[in-house]
Amino acid sequence: MTQLADRNSATATDHVLGTEPKNLNLFVKAWIDECVAMCRPDKVFWCDGSRAEADALLDQGVRDGVFIRLNPDKLPRSYLHRSNPNDVARSEHLTFICTPSQDSAGPTNNWMETKQAFAKLRELFNRCMQGRTMYVVPFVMGPIGSPLARVGVELTDSLYVAVSMGVMTRMGKIAWEQLGDDDEFTRCLHSLGDVNPDRRYICHFPRENTIWSFGSGYGGNALLGKKCMALRIASYLGRQKEWMAEHMLILGAQAPDGEKTYVTGAFPSSCGKTNFAMLIPPEKYKKEGWKITTVGDDIAWMWVDPSTGRLRAINPEAGYFGVVPGTNEKSNPNAMAIMSHDTIYTNVALLPDGDVWWEGKTKEPPAEAIDWQGQKWTPGFGRKAAHPNSRFTAPMKNNPVLDENADDPAGVPVHGIIFGGRRSKVIPLVYQAFNWVHGVYLGATVGSETTAAATGQVGIVRRDPMAMLPFIGYNIRDYLVHWFRMRKKMTDCPRLFHVNWFRQDEIGKYLWPGYGENMRVLKWIIDRCHGRAYSVEHPIGWMPRVDQFDLEGIDVSADDFEKMQTVTIDDLKSELLSQEELFLKMAGDLPKEILFQRELLIARL
Ligand code: GTP
Ligand code: SPV
Ligand code: MN
Numbered sequence: 001m002t003q004l005a006d007r008n009s010a011t012a013t014d015h016v017l018g019t020e021p022k023n024l025n026l027f028v029k030a031w032i033d034e035c036v037a038m039c040r041p042d043k044v045f046w047c048d049g050s051r052a053e054a055d056a057l058l059d060q061g062v063r064d065g066v067f068i069r070l071n072p073d074k075l076p077r078s079y080l081h082r083s084n085p086n087d088v089a090r091s092e093h094l095t096f097i098c099t100p101s102q103d104s105a106g107p108t109n110n111w112m113e114t115k116q117a118f119a120k121l122r123e124l125f126n127r128c129m130q131g132r133t134m135y136v137v138p139f140v141m142g143p144i145g146s147p148l149a150r151v152g153v154e155l156t157d158s159l160y161v162a163v164s165m166g167v168m169t170r171m172g173k174i175a176w177e178q179l180g181d182d183d184e185f186t187r188c189l190h191s192l193g194d195v196n197p198d199r200r201y202i203c204h205f206p207r208e209n210t211i212w213s214f215g216s217g218y219g220g221n222a223l224l225g226k227k228c229m230a231l232r233i234a235s236y237l238g239r240q241k242e243w244m245a246e247h248m249l250i251l252g253a254q255a256p257d258g259e260k261t262y263v264t265g266a267f268p269s270s271c272g273k274t275n276f277a278m279l280i281p282p283e284k285y286k287k288e289g290w291k292i293t294t295v296g297d298d299i300a301w302m303w304v305d306p307s308t309g310r311l312r313a314i315n316p317e318a319g320y321f322g323v324v325p326g327t328n329e330k331s332n333p334n335a336m337a338i339m340s341h342d343t344i345y346t347n348v349a350l351l352p353d354g355d356v357w358w359e360g361k362t363k364e365p366p367a368e369a370i371d372w373q374g375q376k377w378t379p380g381f382g383r384k385a386a387h388p389n390s391r392f393t394a395p396m397k398n399n400p401v402l403d404e405n406a407d408d409p410a411g412v413p414v415h416g417i418i419f420g421g422r423r424s425k426v427i428p429l430v431y432q433a434f435n436w437v438h439g440v441y442l443g444a445t446v447g448s449e450t451t452a453a454a455t456g457q458v459g460i461v462r463r464d465p466m467a468m469l470p471f472i473g474y475n476i477r478d479y480l481v482h483w484f485r486m487r488k489k490m491t492d493c494p495r496l497f498h499v500n501w502f503r504q505d506e507i508g509k510y511l512w513p514g515y516g517e518n519m520r521v522l523k524w525i526i527d528r529c530h531g532r533a534y535s536v537e538h539p540i541g542w543m544p545r546v547d548q549f550d551l552e553g554i555d556v557s558a559d560d561f562e563k564m565q566t567v568t569i570d571d572l573k574s575e576l577l578s579q580e581e582l583f584l585k586m587a588g589d590l591p592k593e594i595l596f597q598r599e600l601l602i603a604r605l
Helices: 026-039 051-064 114-125 159-168 173-179 225-241 273-277 283-288 333-338 436-444 476-489 515-529 558-565 569-589 592-604
Strands: 043-046 079-081 095-099 110-113 133-141 150-156 186-191 201-205 210-214 244-246 249-254 260-266 291-296 300-305 310-314 319-323 344-346 391-395 416-420 430-432 447-449 461-463 495-499 535-538 541-544
Touching: 026 114, 026 133, 026 150, 026 186, 051 079, 051 159, 095 114, 110 114, 114 186, 114 201, 114 210, 133 159, 133 173, 133 225, 150 159, 150 173, 150 225, 159 225, 159 319, 159 344, 159 391, 186 225, 201 225, 210 225, 225 244, 225 300, 225 476, 244 476, 249 273, 260 273, 260 515, 273 291, 273 319, 291 310, 319 333, 333 391, 416 436, 416 515, 430 515, 436 476, 436 495, 436 592, 447 569, 461 569, 476 569, 476 592, 495 515, 569 592
Parallel strands: 043 133, 079 344, 095 110, 095 201, 150 186, 186 210, 260 416, 416 495
Antiparallel strands: 133 150, 201 210, 244 300, 249 260, 249 291, 300 310, 319 391, 344 391, 430 495, 430 541, 447 461, 535 541
16 A cells, blocks of 8 residues: 655655644634634544555545445555445535625525524534544645635545545645645535535635535535535636636647647536546547547636736646546546546445446446445346446546646636537537627526436436536626626637537437547537638527538438537527526526627527
């Protein structure tokens, strides 16, 4: 278990694991003292982010039953974690934005008044860590030295959370260095409590730069740097400071002539960001010399570079918390490589030889396994071996196609922004917005069928503006206005697109092969970003011309393609009516640009 590789330089020789760092920031100290007095942990363990520490914590986790060590010959330094079966996805109905007045949270967020929320949660946190260890996890979101990089400190009584934060963020000593004597860090307090959904609250206090999360150990509810800080809190800060925190992948595409294009993509949870961010081009494109590289797979922070007037992006994370089911050597070989070592699996099935399995990993299921709940499983049982929202946690340095600028504090330029949703009907494979304002309207009206990433019914179409519905930390009205305003800071803006990988035929078969073949769609998008490739004007936007869209080498005919791109006027009318669901919620608060775009669309029909 000794692999004293990279991470930070702190080792057992210059520092005793778990002890308080020297010259601790006084604001941090005062806040932790308060939290300790409230939660009363038996012990406080200060994380330094070293490899030695990670190994020690993993060993501790194995002894405590938090982790099962997997077969080191098949999956070196990898572990399985099983969560409480009532705690397997984000709990949107238990997630709150806490502000003095409800208007700051808006019509799409659950809201609690600040003082009431603190009072309610204080009762829950009171003495909740008795008999437990509190881990102090300092972390940086963003490449070190980036103008947008931000420090957070998470206090948690979950060993799984502490270890996972070490994978997902730039964690440890480096965060204390970045913070210095400053008071500007996100105060993240987390306890598993008794993992009872009736006593589960994920509360955000944007004005206090604070997050209190109680009663869940699940990723998005508990790894507070991710959705809670890097989206809800950051979106609030970004609006004030004129930058953007978005639920987006970032990828680089290098053409055979060396031209590099970066695009970001906002697809709702479990709708293909990770897969798209690391896609492997079809043979033909590889031979021509195309290369796709990953900057990020879930979150993008973007700002306008004042010297060029162009949008740039960083990935605030340092690891992936990816969906496992459906991932295999054919659909996503890069993800398979990423999770082949130094990976924490959550809620997958365990095989007798210490390997793991999930639905879609292999064509033939294994003869037997231990399912995600720890029960004996055989294929005849009629239930899933892995949870549909089972995940892998792995560092981004495991990625064989990590972009050379993924760690660059200056970020990457953004040439295109792609919105997308999971739609079995109506919505075409790809089209382009007429301009920024129209593109923001497309983003604001994204619809998607709900998935297993959040608890609740799966497969219902809901509006998910910019894939941010559950992640906007303030009023959606102000969020949309912020999108429109950002345009004014740019001299030249990215091109905006909409895609749908999930359209189906009458018998429920996907019309588009997806995954690596999405390269063909990306190629058209890249050409459009650079002002190439003819298109056809359609009421909803620019569409590719079928004779110019590359279908060579796949089992999709020109007729099939036309079918995928077809939107009938009747379909559009029902789509417009279904958008009203969101617009009615926003009532008198709809930005006028949205209203005008809707009217223009109706006029084009
Ligand atoms: P979050 O981590 O929840 O934000 O999800 P994500 O947007 O990163 O989605 P991910 O790439 O993990 O894909 C989610 C599911 O969609 C997986 O089961 C994939 O196999 C499936 N999927 C991804 N891309 C495609 C595609 O192009 N076509 C089809 N049919 N399925 C896809
Ligand atoms: C999502 O649900 O969009 C995820 C997983 O990326 S979580 O971090 O749990 O939110
Ligand atoms: Mn996500």
